[in-house]
Amino acid sequence: MVTRKDVAERAGVSVAVVSYVMNNKTNVKETTRNKVLAVIQELDYRPNLVARSMKTKKTQQLAVLVNNLGNPFEAGILISLERSAMERGYFLFFQKFQPQQEESLKSLFAGRVDGIILLGQSLAMTTIEYFQQQGIPVISIMEPSSNEKGIVPFLDIDWASAMKQLFVHLKSRGYRSIAYLTAGQQMSSQHYEVRNRALIHAAGEEDIQLDELIEVDSCNFETAYRHLVAKWTSQSDFSYQALLCVNDLTAAGAVAACKQLGISVPERLAIVGCEDILMSSQTSPTITTIHYPRLAIGEATLERMLALIQGQAVKNEILKNELVVREST
Amino acid sequence: MVTRKDVAERAGVSVAVVSYVMNNKTNVKETTRNKVLAVIQELDYRPNLVARSMKTKKTQQLAVLVNNLGNPFEAGILISLERSAMERGYFLFFQKFQPQQEESLKSLFAGRVDGIILLGQSLAMTTIEYFQQQGIPVISIMEPSSNEKGIVPFLDIDWASAMKQLFVHLKSRGYRSIAYLTAGQQMSSQHYEVRNRALIHAAGEEDIQLDELIEVDSCNFETAYRHLVAKWTSQSDFSYQALLCVNDLTAAGAVAACKQLGISVPERLAIVGCEDILMSSQTSPTITTIHYPRLAIGEATLERMLALIQGQAVKNEILKNELVVREST
Numbered sequence: 001m002v003t004r005k006d007v008a009e010r011a012g013v014s015v016a017v018v019s020y021v022m023n024n025k026t027n028v029k030e031t032t033r034n035k036v037l038a039v040i041q042e043l044d045y046r047p048n049l050v051a052r053s054m055k056t057k058k059t060q061q062l063a064v065l066v067n068n069l070g071n072p073f074e075a076g077i078l079i080s081l082e083r084s085a086m087e088r089g090y091f092l093f094f095q096k097f098q099p100q101q102e103e104s105l106k107s108l109f110a111g112r113v114d115g116i117i118l119l120g121q122s123l124a125m126t127t128i129e130y131f132q133q134q135g136i137p138v139i140s141i142m143e144p145s146s147n148e149k150g151i152v153p154f155l156d157i158d159w160a161s162a163m164k165q166l167f168v169h170l171k172s173r174g175y176r177s178i179a180y181l182t183a184g185q186q187m188s189s190q191h192y193e194v195r196n197r198a199l200i201h202a203a204g205e206e207d208i209q210l211d212e213l214i215e216v217d218s219c220n221f222e223t224a225y226r227h228l229v230a231k232w233t234s235q236s237d238f239s240y241q242a243l244l245c246v247n248d249l250t251a252a253g254a255v256a257a258c259k260q261l262g263i264s265v266p267e268r269l270a271i272v273g274c275e276d277i278l279m280s281s282q283t284s285p286t287i288t289t290i291h292y293p294r295l296a297i298g299e300a301t302l303e304r305m306l307a308l309i310q311g312q313a314v315k316n317e318i319l320k321n322e323l324v325v326r327e328s329t
Numbered sequence: 330m331v332t333r334k335d336v337a338e339r340a341g342v343s344v345a346v347v348s349y350v351m352n353n354k355t356n357v358k359e360t361t362r363n364k365v366l367a368v369i370q371e372l373d374y375r376p377n378l379v380a381r382s383m384k385t386k387k388t389q390q391l392a393v394l395v396n397n398l399g400n401p402f403e404a405g406i407l408i409s410l411e412r413s414a415m416e417r418g419y420f421l422f423f424q425k426f427q428p429q430q431e432e433s434l435k436s437l438f439a440g441r442v443d444g445i446i447l448l449g450q451s452l453a454m455t456t457i458e459y460f461q462q463q464g465i466p467v468i469s470i471m472e473p474s475s476n477e478k479g480i481v482p483f484l485d486i487d488w489a490s491a492m493k494q495l496f497v498h499l500k501s502r503g504y505r506s507i508a509y510l511t512a513g514q515q516m517s518s519q520h521y522e523v524r525n526r527a528l529i530h531a532a533g534e535e536d537i538q539l540d541e542l543i544e545v546d547s548c549n550f551e552t553a554y555r556h557l558v559a560k561w562t563s564q565s566d567f568s569y570q571a572l573l574c575v576n577d578l579t580a581a582g583a584v585a586a587c588k589q590l591g592i593s594v595p596e597r598l599a600i601v602g603c604e605d606i607l608m609s610s611q612t613s614p615t616i617t618t619i620h621y622p623r624l625a626i627g628e629a630t631l632e633r634m635l636a637l638i639q640g641q642a643v644k645n646e647i648l649k650n651e652l653v654v655r656e657s658t
Contacts, residue, residue, distance in 0.1 A: 069408045079398050082425055094423040096411055100351050284613030
């Protein structure tokens, strides 16, 4: 880690002068000032990190990197995280970012947070390693689909078992052929890929026919609704008996699309979601879904994060899920 | 500073296409994609926050203090704020806090944010003055009910006019006597007080009888649902013809309570919300509500915040609302 002293030595000034420059004091010559600023950039000196660690090693702050601000599913987990953090005297803040902003996270977070919680987000290996070198542990809510695996511990439900349970239910109601609505391949929502894989695996095991794959650009209500209305308007008929949606928002969009087009649910088409957000219990018909233990996972994640901060090892953890059968199947 | 717009112009594409490329969306042709990537490199378009904050003393970070993480109403505003911030190269982070944590905000934010946006939150006068002395402006989404008034500029709809519009509608349907469900006095949700005052004022003007005030501990679905089921179970009858709820989540809870107890909506009781969240269009019956311009208010707030950061004066702003009439009235 670069210190103020390193900057002073390289710039050929005293440590005090470095402090003056950093605090925008006027008692420094313009040429000296420019020299110090150049060295700060050259050495990638992050003053907040140093200032922080001079006072205390810990900030009592945790960052939560979120993928989706608009899904009540994520919001429910955030509420649980926030309550648990407050009880333990931690501040939690939430930040959304785009892949190309990832580099900026380093300067934003270094020295400012004690840990980082990924909520349906993904970081490059180099970024994770950077934070780990800084002593900032990273944990993930929901299994990361690729790069962080094995490096970042995660908490999730067993999606393969949840999907199996769902298919057993569908078969018991006579549905054997399904369509699956999910996010298009290039979407930066890797946690859906875990569900996709679990679905394909479970469909094979339970002898359920995956009749059609419906890909949408964004897993929200409006996108699913519009996509399905357009699709079913142009398509004379479809053979699948049930539509499984990657989350509840899209399932609600599917219910609305069926209502719009006069497709009876569940008689002509059964509809199923994943997550169990509040709205799924209030639509007409109400929606059968996989209940995700939002409260429990928020609490457990915070506990594991505090263990990581204290230098303890943390294993991946699988929480219990539940199939909630409602009117749509 | 290079903006997304500059990249779009140079590449001869729309700003949206630049966003698609940056987000790895698949709906862009390979040639277009390569062109945009080349321009991004050519113009060196990347928010280099460290370099920038050294030059300008600005952090390019804004804090949003939120009151409620669980209401899709606030989430919709956050999404709009976040999009606008990203387009202008700002980072946004969201923080919930309790009144007794307010003092900690000073050390958390000083020197780390360029501005603070209150979203249904409230700060003590001393805290606001502290931030203003630090050159950190504060702006509020929704009118603050008390202390910040006149100090903190706000953006909101005209609640008195919205309530009036609502009462004119209720009268046209024959409803003249209402109950009002809102947050109990001790709740730290001052923005509801603005709605309360507007309601009382408009009821007087439109000669609507406020038959009963129903106070709940928390303005969420579950609390309202339980409160009303208990109340209407123990109460043999009630005289009001319509129930107006301070937000949509509680209105949805009221619809569910009526369904549970066999109270027909709108025949025996009309139900109305405020805010217009997605769920209100999907319940059965769907809920009449006051539409709050979430997208527009997020964009306008960010614009005003940037003006404040540049030292410009900003006035309070009233945005247009709309009455959305649905099946529940």
